[in-house]
Amino acid sequence: MSKHQIEPLFQLIKSMTKSEKRNFKLYANRIGSGKESKFIQVFDSIDKMEIYKEELIFKRAKDIKLSQLPNLKAHLYKQLLTSLRLTQVNHDVTINIREQIDHAKVLYNKGLYQQSLKMLEKSKALTQKYERQLLNLEIVEFEKLIESQYVTKSIKTRADEITAESVGLNHEMGGIIYFSNMSIRLYALYLKVGYARDDKDLLMVSEFFNSNIQSVDMTKLSFYEKLYLYQSYVWYYLIIQDFLMCYKYAQKWVDLFQQNPDLISSQCDLYLKALNNVLVALFYTNHLSKFKNNLELLMGLENEEYVSVNTNLSILQKQFSYMHQINLYFMEGRFKDGTALVPQIESFIEENKYSLDKHRNLVFYYKIACLYFGCGEYREAIQFLNKIIEQKDTSLRTDIHCFARILNLISHYELEHTDHLDYQIRSTYRFLVKMEDLQEVQKYILRFIRRLSGIRPDQLKEEFIKSRSDLMQWVNDPFEKRAFLYLDIISWLDSKIEKRPVQDVIMEKARTNK
Numbered sequence: 001m002s003k004h005q006i007e008p009l010f011q012l013i014k015s016m017t018k019s020e021k022r023n024f025k026l027y028a029n030r031i032g033s034g035k036e037s038k039f040i041q042v043f044d045s046i047d048k049m050e051i052y053k054e055e056l057i058f059k060r061a062k063d064i065k066l067s068q069l070p071n072l073k074a075h076l077y078k079q080l081l082t083s084l085r086l087t088q089v090n091h092d093v094t095i096n097i098r099e100q101i102d103h104a105k106v107l108y109n110k111g112l113y114q115q116s117l118k119m120l121e122k123s124k125a126l127t128q129k130y131e132r133q134l135l136n137l138e139i140v141e142f143e144k145l146i147e148s149q150y151v152t153k154s155i156k157t158r159a160d161e162i163t164a165e166s167v168g169l170n171h172e173m174g175g176i177i178y179f180s181n182m183s184i185r186l187y188a189l190y191l192k193v194g195y196a197r198d199d200k201d202l203l204m205v206s207e208f209f210n211s212n213i214q215s216v217d218m219t220k221l222s223f224y225e226k227l228y229l230y231q232s233y234v235w236y237y238l239i240i241q242d243f244l245m246c247y248k249y250a251q252k253w254v255d256l257f258q259q260n261p262d263l264i265s266s267q268c269d270l271y272l273k274a275l276n277n278v279l280v281a282l283f284y285t286n287h288l289s290k291f292k293n294n295l296e297l298l299m300g301l302e303n304e305e306y307v308s309v310n311t312n313l314s315i316l317q318k319q320f321s322y323m324h325q326i327n328l329y330f331m332e333g334r335f336k337d338g339t340a341l342v343p344q345i346e347s348f349i350e351e352n353k354y355s356l357d358k359h360r361n362l363v364f365y366y367k368i369a370c371l372y373f374g375c376g377e378y379r380e381a382i383q384f385l386n387k388i389i390e391q392k393d394t395s396l397r398t399d400i401h402c403f404a405r406i407l408n409l410i411s412h413y414e415l416e417h418t419d420h421l422d423y424q425i426r427s428t429y430r431f432l433v434k435m436e437d438l439q440e441v442q443k444y445i446l447r448f449i450r451r452l453s454g455i456r457p458d459q460l461k462e463e464f465i466k467s468r469s470d471l472m473q474w475v476n477d478p479f480e481k482r483a484f485l486y487l488d489i490i491s492w493l494d495s496k497i498e499k500r501p502v503q504d505v506i507m508e509k510a511r512t513n514k
Contacts, residue, residue, distance in 0.1 A: 009077050010052040011354045013043065015311060016084075021047065024083040031079070038064055039076040091309050093130050093266045097123050101139065108142075113150035117143065130266045131223045133176065137169040172222050179228035182212050186235035191359060194399030195241050195482040197439060202240060202479075209236045223263065226256055227270065234277050241482060247281035254278055265306040268313050272301070276320045283327045284485065288510070291331065295324050315352050319360055322348065326367045333507030335374030342368055362388055362400050366486075369407060375503050378411040385411065398435045403486040405431055406442065409449050410492070418453050425450050441474050441483035461497060468493040 016024070028040050041061035049056060058064060064072065089095050100123035107116035120139050127136035143162055189205060196202045209232070218226065233249035253274040257264050264271050275298045282291040299321050307313045322345050329338030345364060349356060365387045372381035388404040405428040412421055425446055432438040448467050455463050468490060474480035475490070484490065488506065495502035 007052045009073050009080075010046055010049070012077065012080055013046050014354060016080075017311070020084060020087060023087050024080060027083040027086065028079060038068070039072050039079065042069070042072050042076050043080075088310075091306065093126060094132065094135070097126050097130075097132060097135050100126075101135070101142070104142065108146060113146050117146055117150070120146075129262060131260070131263060133169055133172055133222065133224065137166070137173060140165050140169060172225070175221065175225040176228065178214075179225055179232060182209075183228045183231040183235065186232055186239070190235050190239050191396060192398070193239075194397060195485070196239050196479065197436075197482070198479050205236065205239050223256065223260060227253065230256065238277075238280070241284075241478070241485075243281045243284040247278065247285060247287075250274060250277035250281050265304070268301070268304075268306060268310075269316055272298070272313065272316045272320060276324075279320075279324045279327070283324070283331065286331065288331055291324075291328065295321075295328060298324065311355070315355055318348055319356065319364075323363065323367065326371060329371065330367075330374070330506075331510060333374075333503055333505075333510045335371050335503045335506075338371040339375060339377070339380075342371070358391075358393070359396055362391075362397050366400050366404055366407075369404070370487075373407060373411060373502075374506065376414075376501055378414045381411045382408060382415075394435065399482075399486065402432055402435055402442070403483070406445055407487055409446075410487075410489075413449055413452060421453060422450065439480055439483065441471065441480050444470060445483075445489065464493050464496045468497065 013021075024043070025040070028037065028043070038061070041064065042057060045057040045060040046052070048060075054069065057069065058066070085095060089099055100119055104116045104119040104123070107113075107119060120143055124136060124139045127133070127139065140162060144166070147158060147162065186205070186209065189208075193201060196205060213232070216225075216229070221229070230249045230253040234246055234253065237243070237246035237249065254271070257267075257271045257274060275294060278294050279291060279298065282294065298317070301307050301317050302314075302321070307317050322341065325341060326338055329335060329341075345368065349361060349364065365384045369381045369384040369388075372378070372384065385404045385408045388401060389408060391401075394401045409421070409424055409428055412424060429438070429446055432442055444467075448463075451463065452460070471490060471493070475484055488502075491505045491509065492502050495505045498505065
């Protein structure tokens with residue numbers, strides 16, 4: 001891995017907006033001497049780089065010695081974070097609350113207990129408004145410490161109040177931690193295997209879920225307890241491919257935020273993920289009108305200030321919007337129109353290469369390949385499939401790695417690359433066996449593609465009709481049906497039988513299903 005990919009200081013500077021860089025320079029000049037500080041020279045040198053190379057720092061800042069650079073980089077990193085914190089304090093409620101707690105600590109250290117308590121009371125009101133229970137608990141514990149130093153006439157009643165607060169918060173935090181642990185473990189399982197492939201997968205995830213889920217009184221659960229419980233249901237039903245139930249709990253997740261509108265801006269990352277999962281479920285259940293309404297809601301968030309000023313939220317909003325715009329083109333069969341999005345998505349990936357995770361990139365590449373495949377541009381489809389196939393690490397989303405290879409085979413068949421097709425079939429077969437992802441549909445498709453190269457042109461239609469009929473037996477199979485979620489091979493076969501573009505076939509089906 002090249003050094004520029006792992007240099008934290010380079011990544012941090014490249015993630016900053018022009019406004020943030022300008023604010024940093026103003027901040028740095030205030031804390032530095034009249035003469036430009038050396039750490040600002042390091043900042044300017046790195047800011048101009050496309051690839052991180054330390055030798056360029058010494059070339060541009062000649063008075064910096066090799067022995068000084070590690071300390072200068074560490075100091076610069078710290079000052080950048082301090083500057084960024086100052087710019088975000090009015091936009092991030094958590095940073096705002098922590099600043100007030102810090103101020104209370106300063107007052108406590110000065111022996112100004114009453115002022116410290118008033119500051120904590122103010123910050124506690126924010127934690128309660130924005131459901132920040134962990135910070136609320138920290139404040140209550142701090143209040144205990146101060147009350148033990150600052151004796152008032154109301155100490156007895158105050159002691160009872162603060163003890164009851166502490167006990168209640170500890171109980172609530174226990175529930176939040178329990179449900180959040182279950183949610184993250186289910187999500188990790190989904191990232192590893194995707195959808196349940198067989199009885200073994202189903203038994204594993206069902207046993208885990210059923211042994212950990214508890215019968216609860218929803219009226220007594222806090223906001224975050226409900227949120228993580230709904231998340232757990234979403235991941236569980238997604239893995240077992242029950243998309244109606246997945247939609248039910250994803251919608252509950254969205255409704256939870258819409259019933260607590262103050263939390264949409266302060267916890268927008270979780271709200272965006274809720275909308276994303278609603279759209280995923282609606283895509284798989286093919287509910288076009290609701291899909292469009294929710295996509296409009298998601299895309300409208302781009303104009304909200306709390307999204308535009310937060311890089312993380314802006315990235316999440318854009319990646320979910322791009323993903324579901326592609327899905328809308330799939331649902332309507334407008335593959336050619338969808339390819340117009342590709343340059344925008346490629347620019348988005350390049351601009352955020354230090355922020356986007358590999359999972360998101362894999363999904364983007366596969367969906368883009370499907371867009372090109374759907375409109376008959378097979379060379380372009382192969383180009384994006386190769387971005388998946390060439391990755392050495394196949395531990396993440398093995399399902400996408402497997403179906404990318406199958407779609408690659410079909411694309412090569414369409415381009416009449418028969419010379420290497422047999423080798424590629426064997427290679428794909430070995431890969432699927434290695435990944436333990438060789439199911440009946442995959443086996444059939446591999447045999448089918450191998451047969452095609454030896455069939456006379458006048459017999460092809462008959463073979464396509466037979467294969468379509470054979471594959472239909474698995475369309476509603478609990479495990480085999482997942483293949484049709486990744487690859488609409490039935491529509492492709494229909495296009496071959498009817499001798500018209502697959503895009504037209506899917507578009508006609510979309511109109512029929514309205």
